[in-house]
Amino acid sequence: MNFIQSIILGVVEGLTEFLPISSTFHLIVTSRLLSLPSSDFIKLFEVVIQSGAIFALVFLYLKTLFQDKKLLMNVIYSFIPTGLVAFSLHNVIKTVFF
Known part of the structure; x- marks a missing residue:
């Protein structure tokens, strides 16, 4: 995976994570459209960029949740x-x- 492909996957994740659609599905489809191999690295990359969105929400709402x-x-x-x-x-x- 090159830098441009990683940017494209990041943009797809950012645009689809908070919509009522499957961001994971869109990452899989985008990976296939970019002809990325189904390697452990690609899977790990997808998990890491999704984790970023999850952690952002946790930190944003952490105080509210515990109050x-x-x-x-x-x-x-x-x-x-x-x-x-x-x-x-x-x-x-x-x-x-x-």
């Missing part, structure tokens, strides 16, 4: 169904998409 216990509990509760579905369908998703 408002009800909001914190609602955030935790909202992850439970998503986690259950993700763990249940992990093998299916991996087989179909990867």
Whole structure:
């Protein structure tokens, strides 16, 4: 991967992370359009740029979450169904998409 390709992936991640669409899917499609190999480095790069967006949100809302216990509990509760579905369908998703 060269510098321009990494910039393109970063822009795609930045534009799609906070929209109600799958930023991961868009990174996969963009990687294929750029003819990037499906290597461990590319996968790690995608995880790292997605982690940046997640950490930005955590730092932005950290004080609010710990001041408002009800909001914190609602955030935790909202992850439970998503986690259950993700763990249940992990093998299916991996087989179909990867």
